[in-house]
Amino acid sequence: MPVRLIDKLARMAATVAIAAVLSLLTWPTATIANDKNGEKPDYKPFAEVVEGYDLIDGFFPLYYNKKTDNLLAVIPSAMVGPDFLIADSVVAGGRLTGYQFGHSLVHWEELNKKLLLVQPESRHFRNDSTMKDVIDRTYSDSVLLSTAIVTKRGKDPVIDLDQVFKHDRSGLSGYFGGAVDPSLSRWAETKCFPDNVELSVEAVYKTKKGYGKRATVHYSISKLPKTDYKPREADDRIGYFLTARKDWGSDYESKTLFKRYIHRWHLRKSDPSEDISDVHPDDQIVFYIEKTVPVKYRRYIREGILLWNKAFEKAGLRNVMQVRQQTDTNEFANLDPEDVRYNFFRWIVTGDSFAMGPSRANPLTGQIFDADIVMDDSLVRAWHARYDQMIGKGPNTPEDPSLKTFLDKHPEWDYRSMEDRLMPLACQGCQELHDWEPDIMKSLQDKFPQGTLCSFANQMTHEMALGAAICNVAVPELERDDFVGQWIKLIACHEVGHTLGLRHNFKASAWKSLDEILANEDPNVPTVASVMDYTPAVYNLDRSQRKVYINQMVGPYDELAIAYGYGIPKNGEKEADMLTKICGQISESGLDYATDQDRSFIAPDPLVNVYDHGDDPVAWARYRMGLMEELRKDMVNWAVESGESYDQLRRSLEMILFEYSRVIQYAARVVGGQYFHRDHKGDPNERPAVEIVPVERQRAALDFLASKVFSGESFDFPPELLNRLAPGRWHHWDSESSDSVQEFPIHDRVAAIQYWALFHLTNPFTIARVHDAELKVPNDQDAFTVGELLGKTTKAIWSEAEQQSVPIESTDRRPLISSVRRNLQRKHLQLLTRIVLSQPGNLVPADAVSIARMVMSELHEKLQAMASNEKIDDASRAHLVDSAARIGKALEAGYDL
16 A cells, blocks of 8 residues: 555544544533533433332432332532532441441532532642642542433432442442342432431342342431531640641741641530630530430440530530430430431440440541441450450550551561461351451551541450459459449540540550559549540459449540640630640640550550550559459359359450460560650650650569569469360350360460560560660660660570579479470570571661670570580470570571671
């Protein structure tokens, strides 16, 4: 073919292509123009479309066909364009029942006979018009879905809501095992009100195997509240959930583009001239206690909610919180908990111990407009947790993402239980039934960042089981209902705190000494600085009856936080000055703040924990271990009633071992610890940002671990007890009494507890922290060093190697080194070897590698000398020979030239 002809054909094709593109670009615009010019598109008549449908009038008028279960919505033309809110929640769905699955600011756009549901880009903004066009082009809106306009009622588009909501809008298909099948799903609720529409879909999630699971998902569509609300900027010294937006109109000299607004309700005074005034009646925060809540616990929930009025009154507002009880017959009987106009406290039954208090806020300003709390019935039942899994995992829980990330990257540092090593699939069913939370919690964390999910009640099963044991042994006069009621009151108060915008404060429990806490008997006197901590119960070891087991009052930090979020400037006072004065108080006793991102087993501050009490983690560990020693006495009699299986004894011992493990971890974190403060420059009594834990406290913590954990004395159980630890025999769905391994693996349980204490002392984070701290302590002061850490730990764990002579009673039945100690020593060698074999400066500082090598060399000589003594029992001698050989091989392989 001639070249000219080819060129001509190419030009013709290009012309046709350009024309086609131009046609596509102008077609939607022309269609919209035709609609606006009154030219009717090819729609069926409205009356014909809605024939057989019943009208449900309201915010978006609905038309429902009962025969076909089809729902249409009329979108007023005035509502095409303006923003509104849509919120998702699960009404019925197994363990997700009651969960809120987020909310969005959205609007409708009409395009080419379709309505688009658009989520406007809200993270970036600029108030003036200089760069607004650039910002709009760079950060575009998101189209969440599109649906065809089936007809119009005048100028108002009509859409088929089946196409919008009988699908997996909330992203639950992964949890329920398949996609929503619209043909099997149906409308469960359709209600319209002047400012909102409430819809529920009973959705069927169809699995690959062909069957489906039902779950009811609720959608609340409402107007954006229009008030004179003024956003309040966040401060890192006080913990609020926040909305963060980038302001591209900020000065170029500004150190941040972000505007961070706290989440809070819009509260005004009835009389602005008064220092303390009743809240404006339109702004009062009202919680409805759902009729499903057991009658005997309602008063505790009411009291927990109303506790916040004390903090609000300190901030100048009276009667902010109000509680109303829903019943089957009163005026609140038909209120819907999912309706965004009402705040509910709900009771659910999933079999999992948890409570949650999420809220919904305007994503532009942070103004809270709705909150609901769910509490699970299992909280008040002393069900047994899966301690066999919890002990092995140690601190590695879904709530410790930093540690989990490290262990995922370096699995050789993790501890695997005997069951997991030998039969990893043996308890797969148990994991599915009892350990469902990690995946769901992760998916929820993706939807709700900033630590907005609360797991206060997740380990409440343990606290309730422990309380049940205390009822039988240490404090037999304890009133069980009141004990449970105190827990419910605290949890209710805690979750309401979240609905007010407050984040966790895990440093609040370090406000008072343990002695002060144990001495308190007045429920009106707080024992922690904030109810936003996770606080355990306290008991007296002398068997005396207590009146107060759990903190029952908001603390000084709660009052400070409420003052920051809700304080109203007095006449003539500037808001900025008021907030600066409030934040300047944080160096005072009880006003420290640390939250979810500060809490981890590998984080530096040992006072940032959950389920601890007092300003000394070692004192708390001694106290709780003493309580466990009390419980261990005569376990056979109190743990098992006549006629019961001895698997109850097994559960009780594992409960005690779990408590050992938990409090030991708190004590271990003191070693290499650093206290962190949030003071700003110029604050009154300004403290340094970092304060090294005093050297005497670090040494005391290491001595505690040596005597109570590494010595093995705490794990000396009589054979008559161990031989009664029967396995659970109920192997069925959701069984609370089922064991994959019949024999009780006592060595494995103890090894797990000791391992996590040893892990803290030798992991790269602790070693690097101790190494850096040597430069953070003035030269004329004593300091805790890497050499002292590794040297003292080795001497404590290998104390037998320090003995000058072998005891005469060293026999196979009375070995020089017990089997528990031998297991510990092997784990120590593994961890120490890992350091020695690492590239200097890679895993740990190069100095630490050198010191670890020196410590191992000295230990090698001692073990070789000791192993040559033929008077030592066979098991101990074999262990010494093997350990010396392993050290020798490690030292030989340690150099990478």
